[in-house]
Amino acid sequence: MPQMGESIAEGTVARWLKQVGDSVQRDEPILEISTDKVDAEIPSPASGVLVEILVGEGQTVEVGTVVAYVDTEAQPGLVPAREAAGGPSPEGQAGPAGGVVEGGSAAAPEVSGGPEERLRTRSSPLVRRIAEEHGVDLREVVGTGFMGRVTKQDILGFLAGRSEAGKTGAPAATLPSPSQALRAPVAGASAPQPTPGGPPPQALAGPARPAGELGGGGASEFWKVFFGEVQHPEYPVRGADRVEPMDKVRRLTAEHMVLAKRVAPHVHSFIEVDFTRVDQLRALHRDRWAQLGVKVSYTAFVAWACSRVLREFPMVNATVSGNNLLFRGNVNVGIAVDLNPGLIVPVIHDADELSLVGLAKRVVDLAERARARRLNPEEIQGATFSITNPGVLGTLAGTPIIPKGTAAILGTGSIEKRVVVLEDPLTGADTIAIRKRSIFSLGYDHRIVDGADAARFLSRVKELLEGFPADA
């Protein structure tokens, strides 16, 4: 066992790379040892045949212990004249006949085709998507990224100059800047459904707000506890049960849910929305949006409509604070993103000032960064209204909990084709049609939002979506 450092007194034989009878070259690794946190290959001190192994795998021995013998004159298969197998020992401590172990080993460099080929074709998701969309074989593209990896610039350049295609060249070892390199895969990943994971309706929470936010300064002890503290009752554990402490996020979520439900009297109202118009617009603008590189999801349409309607219904964009009503000056829409496991609610600030395409971009960006855990703290704070999408997982409708400090939350049910009866506005004649529809539920704090207000709010959202403006 070679001396592998001052503080190392012993090592464990992790694996023998050579067996008795194998011929070994000087400096060729013959075994692996491990100490805590370090694995090390031990090269043979001399060329010859491994004739005896004294320490088995898994055994721990002191430094200096002979672990094997290498016969420097034997032919493979034949036995001894012994040579202690040392390792990459400090100068002057090399094995008896092993001589100097330092210096480059004779190991031949690996053929470089394998990993390079993999890296080239395993470019970022963005690059792969572009290649796929344009029917490009990435192997045809000259990569300037690390080890010939094809970058976004490479593929775009390749497409731009396709007539010149066929060029080949040695890949250069240039790299994109750190920020590009680290951000690109996130920003570039395709995101057909910006908020695919609507949370289960009971799970809307952000860990951003501390408990006790609603506790008024002049409240009595009782009310302080009522508004600020949560104690979950305990239950006896049965034999086959498993007990697992809640982690921080789960604990905060649990607390938030209890307080939100305890403080705000929840009421839910429902409306069914026809998505024919929205689908028309999506079909109409698909190419233009694709050119802009933006995917405009249903969620973007819904967020756009809500942010406009919220301006018309200040009591929905508000909260009860002590004995006051606090009407919010901004329309900040939180959109629940399923992280599976877990949930986060990134916030689109001033959503009412964004165009449909602008909103769509924000939705995609926030959802992507939410999944990559790259949101800034302010991007999960300050929501004045929330949208959750249980429908993406197929549920018909939900009754979501209203996040603390806000007055309402919209839940969108699955968008599916239904048979409906339509009335011709001119003739009054009824026809049966197949339409894409979704059930929307509005959960609202009944202290501040009356039932009629909620109904009017939902009707306006429906109206806007069913007659969606072409210039949004």
Place this chain on the structure above:
Amino acid sequence: MSVGSPLPPVEVRILGVVPYRDGLELQEHLVARRRSEEIPDQLLLLEHPPVVTLGTSAHREHLLLSPEELEKRGIGLFEAGRGGDVTYHGPGQLVGYPILRLPSHRRDLHGYLRDLEEVLIRALRELGVEGYREPGYTGVWTKQGKVAAIGVRVSSGWITSHGFALNVGPTPDGFRAIVPCGIANRPVTSVEEVLHQTVGMEEVIPLVVKHFGEVFELEPIVV
């Protein structure tokens, strides 16, 4: 720094997100080329998609989820060929793989671990995070918990691979899948959690590169 003779170079490669398997292959490839002196020392800086890796001394019971459950959550599972127990890599974690030929005065396995810790402690200090060593528990610790894990391999010719993983972004849920490094009841934390603010990779990388160069007496060249 010495004025007379220039420091040997270390090529720093900032790779973005790299699948774990590709990272392993790349390291193998570079170790061989470093051994045959085709390339100078290398420092790879990257992030991995969510993955749980088992070191040589890994205890399976420190894996809290079955391979099937991991797969369901989109978390890969690999045997890593490095020292140490179980760890988790994922987005928001800066992974560093130094491929160095350790010079004769640095040929000390534990000394190498302490040097890696030193690089991270110095970089963290510049970020405003007080990191320290815990005797017997390799890695970098803060009052809030472990902020960086270390596990290395030294191949024939004293060529290093594997390295460190510094938690920069929010502590990922993935750590819940394991008992990190086999140390139960010791929380894992991150730079952002300690500082209560967002810290970008682009802020951390230059500091790590600078202190890596200083501690290992190499001239970093970002390529």
